[in-house]
Structure formats: structure tokens, C-alpha cells
Amino acid sequence: ETGVTQSPTHLIKTRGQQVTLRCSSQSGHNTVSWYQQALGQGPQFIFQYYREEENGRGNFPPRFSGLQFPNYSSELNVNALELDDSALYLCASSNRLAASTDTQYFGPGTRLTVL
Amino acid sequence: SQKIEQNSEALNIQEGKTATLTCNYTNYSPAYLQWYRQDPGRGPVFLLLIRENEKEKRKERLKVTFDTTLKQSLFHITASQPADSATYLCALSLGNTGKLIFGQGTTLQVKP
Numbered sequence: 001e002t003g004v005t006q007s008p009t010h011l012i013k014t015r016g017q018q019v020t021l022r023c024s025s026q027s028g029h030n031t032v033s034w035y036q037q038a039l040g041q042g043p044q045f046i047f048q049y050y051r052e053e054e055n056g057r058g059n060f061p062p063r064f065s066g067l068q069f070p071n072y073s074s075e076l077n078v079n080a081l082e083l084d085d086s087a088l089y090l091c092a093s094s095n096r097l098a099a100s101t102d103t104q105y106f107g108p109g110t111r112l113t114v115l
Numbered sequence: 116s117q118k119i120e121q122n123s124e125a126l127n128i129q130e131g132k133t134a135t136l137t138c139n140y141t142n143y144s145p146a147y148l149q150w151y152r153q154d155p156g157r158g159p160v161f162l163l164l165i166r167e168n169e170k171e172k173r174k175e176r177l178k179v180t181f182d183t184t185l186k187q188s189l190f191h192i193t194a195s196q197p198a199d200s201a202t203y204l205c206a207l208s209l210g211n212t213g214k215l216i217f218g219q220g221t222t223l224q225v226k227p
Contacts (some may be wrong), residue, residue, distance in 0.1 A: 033215075
């Protein structure tokens with residue numbers, strides 16, 4: 001088990017609503033990445049936060065936004081939810097200064113269902 | 116277009132045999148290739164990383180090869196056990212960008 005925690009575990013929303021997902025990174029890690037994983041697919045990179053700023057973004061619309069706090073925890077916000085946003089949302093932490101690779105330590109994920 | 120592909124069909128093998136999973140990619144020049152294990156309802160867990168200038172990496176019963184000419188990585192589990200049953204994901208890293216590009220995963224089922 002990694003030290004990355006996510007909340008909530010499961011969430012049900014309706015189309016058009018907004019959602020906030022939370023992540024606490026592993027101790028000693030300063031970087032948080034968010035991924036979306038649809039059923040039967042691999043994780044898709046949404047964005048990464050380092051030093052409280054977005055540091056790289058995947059092919060996701062602006063209604064996907066995030067924050068990183070001084071304690072390195074992070075939030076993922078999704079506005080105007082669509083049915084296709086139903087997925088497992090994974091948070092991953094790493095130490096950008098210590099590592100020369102992109103090995104990610106994942107949390108257990110938040111299962112979001114949009115009805 | 117850029118693609119990373121793993122066998123979409125599940126791999127079923129007998130306990131004790133060697134499982135071999137394939138990861139192919141096109142139009143990428145990865146600095147590293149990583150393999151993760153994912154159990155149902157859980158996040159991926161890092162297993163092994165291999166660099167572009169390495170041909171092979173081993174860790175206990177696991178072995179990864181990386182052929183940048185063929186644009187392919189093979190992941191082997193020797194003396195497989197039912198506890199090895201899971202989905203295995205390969206992921207490309209293009210450098211220290213923080214972005215991993217994942218394949219769709221291959222589900223391995225090891226039967227006793």
C-alpha cells in the first residue's frame with residue numbers, strides 16, 4: 001500500500017453538477033498527478049501539480065481544474081459533469097526533485113458515477 | 116498517430132508456467148518504460164522501470180525487456196502463482212515531464 005489517500009471512495013452525481021475530489025500525497029512527495037480511468041482502459045493523464053502550480057496537462061477540457069496546497073495535498077474539480085465523466089479518478093504522487101524518473105505512487109481512486 | 120497497445124484479450128495460464136505480456140508503441144521516443152499491476156477497484160502499483168539504454172531488468176520473478184528498435188517491451192512472470200492474477204499496465208515516460216502514457220492493460224489469470 002502506498003501512503004496516498006483519496007476521498008471520497010465513491011460518488012454519484014447528476015449531469016451538469018460539479019464535483020471536488022481530494023488527494024493526500026505520500027509523505028516526502030511534492031508532486032501530484034491526476035488520471036482518469038474509464039472501465040477497461042488504462043489511466044489517462046489529466047494534469048500534474050508541482051509547487052502549487054499546474055505543471056503539464058493532458059487532453060482534457062478546462063472544466064477539469066485542480067489545486068495543490070502548501071502541504072502538497074490536491075483537489076480535482078470537474079464542472080458541468082457529463083455522462084462520459086463516469087470513471088475511476090486516480091491521484092498519484094512523486095518527488096520531482098529526488099527522482100529522475102516518473103515513477104508514480106497511486107492512491108486507491110475515487111469512483112465517480114454521473115447519472 | 117501515437118499509440119501504445121497491449122493485448123486486450125485476457126491471458127490465461129497454468130500455475131508454475133511463465134506469463135509473457137506484450138507492450139507495443141508507435142511514434143513515441145520514450146525515455147523510460149514502466150510496468151504497473153492493478154487489482155480490481157485499486158490503484159496501479161509500480162513494479163519495474165527500464166530505461167531506453169537498458170535491454171533487460173529483473174526483480175525476483177519478474178523480468179522486463181525493452182527493444183527500442185522494435186518499439187516493444189515484454190514483461191515476464193516466471194513460476195506464476197494464482198496471486199499474480201491481476202491487470203498489468205505498461206506506461207511510457209517521455210522524460211521527466213510527470214506525464215505517463217498508459218496502455219489499456221492486459222488481464223492475467225493464473226489457474227491452480
